[in-house]
Amino acid sequence: MKLKLLLPLMCWFAVTTVKAQNWGGGIDDNNLHFGFTFQYVSSEYKILKTKDWKTIDAGFEAGIPSNYPRGLSSISSKPSSGFGIGFVVNQKVHDNVDIRLTPILVFNDRLLNYRFEEAFGNSNSGQVAQDVQKKLETTVVEFPVSLKIKSNRRNNFRAYMMGGVKFTADISSKKKTNNEPLSEMDKFVNNRRNFLSYEAGLGMDLYFEYFKMSPEIKLSYSFESLKKNEAPHVFSTPIDKLMLRHVTFSLFFE
Numbered sequence: 001m002k003l004k005l006l007l008p009l010m011c012w013f014a015v016t017t018v019k020a021q022n023w024g025g026g027i028d029d030n031n032l033h034f035g036f037t038f039q040y041v042s043s044e045y046k047i048l049k050t051k052d053w054k055t056i057d058a059g060f061e062a063g064i065p066s067n068y069p070r071g072l073s074s075i076s077s078k079p080s081s082g083f084g085i086g087f088v089v090n091q092k093v094h095d096n097v098d099i100r101l102t103p104i105l106v107f108n109d110r111l112l113n114y115r116f117e118e119a120f121g122n123s124n125s126g127q128v129a130q131d132v133q134k135k136l137e138t139t140v141v142e143f144p145v146s147l148k149i150k151s152n153r154r155n156n157f158r159a160y161m162m163g164g165v166k167f168t169a170d171i172s173s174k175k176k177t178n179n180e181p182l183s184e185m186d187k188f189v190n191n192r193r194n195f196l197s198y199e200a201g202l203g204m205d206l207y208f209e210y211f212k213m214s215p216e217i218k219l220s221y222s223f224e225s226l227k228k229n230e231a232p233h234v235f236s237t238p239i240d241k242l243m244l245r246h247v248t249f250s251l252f253f254e
Helices: 003-019 056-063
Strands: 032-049 069-076 080-094 097-101 104-119 130-150 157-170 194-207 212-222 239-253
Touching: 032 069, 032 104, 080 130, 130 194, 157 212, 194 239
Parallel strands: none
Antiparallel strands: 032 080, 032 239, 069 104, 080 097, 080 104, 097 130, 104 130, 130 157, 157 194, 194 212, 212 239
């Protein structure tokens, strides 16, 4: 599902629910309650390059096969989709304020794209540029703690906004992050296994007869660079910092 379809879908849910009969909302009267969530995640890097990043690859010629492209001209990151499942612990603080802990297991790839302008050892001006993509497959556990500020309920509808921080721990196999046995052109950019992010979002509570459903969209951004210090290589050295951005669409059931 494309993100541009999510807002119209959320509005349709809101209108339909408001016009329905007034369902019970007893779960909001409990000081502590639980639920579960499904998430669609889109992630990408914000890349900060080193000052001389375009010439750094020349220092690695000895490890690059003669038939492989060289002449690094761009580094970019495209959004990569993933999904997550988790549960909700909601503590009521006030009629319009909740504190929420939502541990989530997330499966998501992170992509880096490199463009080389010419083949190694070939100075022909007509050489076709070639692209190389590096994929880092991740399985992480996220522990977001957020403050949920809600409007007053109107029939079967409440709007809310949220903000908070989350701790992310990578539980992928360490074998997947070992660059040592790989050739120069097979190496990838390692990420730190643990990091913090801040996040903010908007959502709505939609009440049904026996449960409450809450579609929510939020943005998150890492506090610090995810790039891990490692032995220099042609894909890692041109990058100074890697900041991670997430766009997450969630459905909560409570």
